[in-house]
Amino acid sequence: xxxxxxxxxxxxxxxxxxxxxxxxxxxxxxxxxxxxxxxxxxxxxxxxxxxxxxxxxxxxxxxxxxxxxxxxxxxxxxxxxxxxxxxxxxxxxxxxxxxxxxxxxxxxxxxxxxxxxxxxxxxxxxxxxxxxxxxxxxxxxxxxxxxxxxxxxxxxxxxxxxxxxxxxxxxxxxxxxxxxxxxxxxxxxxxxxxxxxxxxxxxxxxxxxxxxxxxxxxxxxxxxxxxxxxxxxxxxxxxxxxxxxxxxxxxxxxxxxxxxxxxxxxxxxxxxxxxxxxxxxxxxxxxxxxxxxxxxxxxxxxxxxxxxxxxxxxxxxxxxxxxxxxxxxxxxxxxxxxxxxxxxxxxxxxxxxxxxxxxxxxxxxxxxxxxxxxxxxxxxxxxxxxxxxxxxxxxxxxxxxxxxxxxxxxxxxxxxxxxxxxxxxxxxxxxxxxxxxxxxxxxxxxxxxxxxxxxxxxxxxxxxx
Ligand code: PLZ
Numbered sequence: 344x345x346x347x348x349x350x351x352x353x354x355x356x357x358x359x360x361x362x363x364x365x366x367x368x369x370x371x372x373x374x375x376x377x378x379x380x381x382x383x384x385x386x387x388x389x390x391x392x393x394x395x396x397x398x399x400x401x402x403x404x405x406x407x408x409x410x411x412x413x414x415x416x417x418x419x420x421x422x423x424x425x426x427x428x429x430x431x432x433x434x435x436x437x438x439x440x441x442x443x444x445x446x447x448x449x450x451x452x453x454x455x456x457x458x459x460x461x462x463x464x465x466x467x468x469x470x471x472x473x474x475x476x477x478x479x480x481x482x483x484x485x486x487x488x489x490x491x492x493x494x495x496x497x498x499x500x501x502x503x504x505x506x507x508x509x510x511x512x513x514x515x516x517x518x519x520x521x522x523x524x525x526x527x528x529x530x531x532x533x534x535x536x537x538x539x540x541x542x543x544x545x546x547x548x549x550x551x552x553x554x555x556x557x558x559x560x561x562x563x564x565x566x567x568x569x570x571x572x573x574x575x576x577x578x579x580x581x582x583x584x585x586x587x588x589x590x591x592x593x594x595x596x597x598x599x600x601x602x603x604x605x606x607x608x609x610x611x612x613x614x615x616x617x618x619x620x621x622x623x624x625x626x627x628x629x630x631x632x633x634x635x636x637x638x639x640x641x642x643x644x645x646x647x648x649x650x651x652x653x654x655x656x657x658x659x660x661x662x663x664x665x666x667x668x669x670x671x672x673x674x675x676x677x678x679x680x681x682x683x684x685x686x687x688x689x690x691x692x693x694x695x696x697x698x699x700x701x702x703x704x705x706x707x708x709x710x711x712x713x714x715x716x717x718x719x720x721x722x723x724x725x726x727x728x729x730x731x732x733x734x735x736x737x738x739x740x741x742x743x744x745x746x747x748x749x750x751x752x753x754x755x756x757x758x759x760x761x762x763x764x765x766x767x768x769x770x771x772x773x774x775x776x777x778x779x780x781x782x783x784x785x786x787x788x789x790x791x792x793x794x795x796x797x798x799x800x801x802x803x804x805x806x807x808x
Contacts, residue, residue, distance in 0.1 A: 408422075441657075442656050445656035449687055457686065461683065479696070481635075491660075496661055498621075501649050514531065514550070515552060516552075565608055567605050575587075587612075589609065592632065600733050620645050631653055646669055660689065729742075
């Protein structure tokens with residue numbers, strides 16, 4: 344372990360054993376649900392009024408409780424309520440909010456220097472993060488990385504790198520895919536509302552093919568891959584494809600887990616045709632699915648991997664990591680940005696990775712997944728609106744349908760989510776049809792909160808039916 348930590352660029356040993364307080368993200372934030380007002384409470388409502396007056400309406404809010412503190416598996420609001428967090432800020436704080444090692448490293452770094460711009464005068468923590476990414480991402484080939492600020496920026500750069508490497512232009516993406524809100528990534532994203540509506544024109548040379556969606560298409564992975572490949576061959580032409588960009592488990596699109604064999608077949612096709620296989624692991628990465636990366640499940644080795652979210656325990660950082668010869672294709676100076684790989688965000692990433700390693704959060708994600716799957720499956724037996732239970736590790740979801748059909752029921756999905764919120768459980772919805780409830784607890788969530796959160800969910804079904 345000492346060697347591993349040294350490899351992460353540790354200046355001082357700041358590793359502490361996991362105790363109840365470190366597991367819960369801080370000694371003074373009790374790991375309990377506590378409701379002292381209605382949700383949202385009066386202080387949150389007052390802040391919401393100010394927010395409505397001064398923040399652009401286009402920035403939506405899922406649950407308008409204003410946060411005072413957050414740690415481990417809870418979010419404490421300005422009214423003194425404490426909510427159970429099944430969202431992790433959209434799959435970001437896997438290590439828990441304000442994780443001890445993240446806080447310690449950020450504090451140290453912020454006092455040393457906050458920014459020089461890596462492209463002007465470089466610094467060690469950027470290199471430390473790239474080394475860690477090279478070790479942790481799938482495959483044992485020589486790898487290089489470049490760091491950015493957001494997931495969308497990482498995906499854009501993966502496309503730039505793929506085009507530069509192949510000399511081709513076409514980008515293949517999938518139904519229900521989500522890759523961001525910038526112009527190119529809006530084009531890659533499938534869903535119109537709310538992400539794209541009225542924001543076009545979008546970037547050209549983007550082609551969308553069907554995803555493997557077992558609940559709806561009933562296809563084996565190989566057959567679903569062949570369906571996609573046939574379309575690429577006929578409508579795009581293999582020789583034109585710069586890259587295939589895919590989320591190994593789709594996030595915003597509905598936590599869609601492709602049938603086994605789908606991803607390996609696509610990766611094989613890319614290998615045969617010279618297209619770059621890009622795994623967008625921005626939502627699935629960093630132990631969320633019970634492995635370091637979701638591709639590990641079927642031993643798929645992507646050419647490039649995009650990461651963000653869970654990488655840095657809440658600070659904005661993103662990366663493209665991949666085969667050295669592909670990563671080195673763009674000319675010197677062709678990649679970058681003022682803040683990409685900001686030193687404070689890099690320090691946070693080192694703290695987050697340290698936390699995942701020392702506390703084996705991949706194993707913790709698997710055990711959270713087992714609890715969630717068995718409770719959700721049991722709920723599905725009793726609540727006939729639950730059409731499908733799916734996911735992997737601590738990335739689980741239920742798809743809600745009109746009983747006895749596969750027709751989406753977004754109305755009941757929204758009602759269940761609101762009932763959970765009112766009881767102090769933060770849950771998120773997703774899905775092309777808005778009919779998927781997704782569960783992304785911090786991986787450090789204590790068992791009793793996980794259990795209580797699932798019980799609230801169960802009761803929410805009873806209260807809405
Ligand atoms: N790729 C797979 O999940 C971000 C979006 C929230 P950014 N998903 C959350 C919202 O409504 O904006 C995401 C993702 C995958 C790319 C992204 C984009 O990452 O850091 O939000 O740019």
